[in-house]
Amino acid sequence: MQKEMKLDKEEQDILDSFERGEWTPVANREREIARHVQYARNTLAKDKRVNIRISSKDLEEIQAIAVEEGLPYQTLIASVLHRYVSGRFVAVGGRTTGRGARAEARL
Numbered sequence: 466m467q468k469e470m471k472l473d474k475e476e477q478d479i480l481d482s483f484e485r486g487e488w489t490p491v492a493n494r495e496r497e498i499a500r501h502v503q504y505a506r507n508t509l510a511k512d513k514r515v516n517i518r519i520s521s522k523d524l525e526e527i528q529a530i531a532v533e534e535g536l537p538y539q540t541l542i543a544s545v546l547h548r549y550v551s552g553r554f555v556a557v558g559g560r561t562t563g564r565g566a567r568a569e570a571r572l
Contacts, residue, residue, distance in 0.1 A: 508547070 472480060482488065491497050519527075524538075531538035548554040 511543070 531541040
């Protein structure tokens, strides 16, 4: 007897896509796995310590968001900074962030 799993919308969309045959195998699977494992190791390597001063209000907001996300707040801060500097930070309200924003500001 198999227990039925509850999927959220994103999970259901992925399953539906897979079942429609929209997914194809990756060429050189083992090499791709090794490459992404190395990406993860490089991304997760924390070899520097940084001390910053921020307002109490900002810290409280960050801590509240971290609780909602189920993360330690330091991990959330590191993740936001990483996404910002790598150009993958998603802006709210159509504003540009990261390197693109600095380039636009100079124009």
